Amino acid sequence: TAIPNADLKTERATHYEVGYADRFGSALAWEASAFYSDISNLIQSVSIPASACVSPPCTQMQNVGKASASGFELSGHGASGAWEYNANYSWLERQNKSNASVKLTDTPRHKLFADLTWLSGHSWSANASVEGLSSRYSNSTGTQIVGSFAVANLKAGYRLSQGSLI
Numbered sequence: 001t002a003i004p005n006a007d008l009k010t011e012r013a014t015h016y017e018v019g020y021a022d023r024f025g026s027a028l029a030w031e032a033s034a035f036y037s038d039i040s041n042l043i044q045s046v047s048i049p050a051s052a053c054v055s056p057p058c059t060q061m062q063n064v065g066k067a068s069a070s071g072f073e074l075s076g077h078g079a080s081g082a083w084e085y086n087a088n089y090s091w092l093e094r095q096n097k098s099n100a101s102v103k104l105t106d107t108p109r110h111k112l113f114a115d116l117t118w119l120s121g122h123s124w125s126a127n128a129s130v131e132g133l134s135s136r137y138s139n140s141t142g143t144q145i146v147g148s149f150a151v152a153n154l155k156a157g158y159r160l161s162q163g164s165l166i
Contacts, residue, residue, distance in 0.1 A: 001053055002045075003060040011063070013039040028078035037069040042096075044105055046140040064140070065098025082121060087114040103142040110134040125165075127155045 019033030041063040050056035071092040078085055090111040094104045115129035132150040157165045 001055045001058045003048060003053060003058055005060050005062060008043065008061060009041045009063050011039065011041045011043045013037050027080045028076055030074070030076040032072065032074050034072045035070065039067045039069065041065070042067040042104075044140065046102065059139075064096060064102050064104075067094060067096050067098070067104060069094045082119050084117040084119065085115070088112070102140050103137040105137045105140060108133040108136045108148075123159045125157045125159070127153070127157075129153045 015035065015037045017033055017035040019031060021029065021031040023029045042065060043061055044064055045059045046062040046064065048058040048060050050058070052058065069092060071090060073088065073090045075088040076086070088111075092107055092109055092111075094107055096102050096104055110133070112132045113129070115127060117125065117127045119125050130150060130152045132148070134148045135145050138144045138146045159165050
């Protein structure tokens with residue numbers, strides 16, 4: 001059950017990012033970036049004691065104070081003949097600077113995505129992708145953790161003469 005919060009303040013953040021992009025020949029482009037965010041009045045869902053609500057478990061959107069987020073991202077993409085490929089990796093470190101006992105939720109430290117697409121040159125295409133995410137806190141007390149997982153997808157398509165893809 002979610003409990004309304006009339007005292008919620010506006011979240012504010014200052015973001016810094018530096019990046020670089022380049023190519024390895026004509027078949028591969030890559031990018032790298034590093035970032036840092038300084039956040040005040042961070043808003044997130046906070047677990048509420050069962051005694052404070054009618055139908056536990058209960059949460060409330062609250063300002064949890066000052067926080068920071070830092071990390072980097074690497075990505076590459078390209079094409080060769082009938083093939084297109086993409087890959088992306090992100091690393092994220094978030095810290096609650098106001099109260100370390102209130103865990104920051106719903107963001108994995110590691111995230112990886114990759115896909116490969118084949119284009120027939122006519123009407124057929126096929127795509128395979130995989131996304132992996134590391135574990136993360138799913139409640140602000142740190143007692144519930146969502147484990148690491150990966151999702152794989154396969155897709156095939158045929159483009160009709162009028163442009164619709166089936």
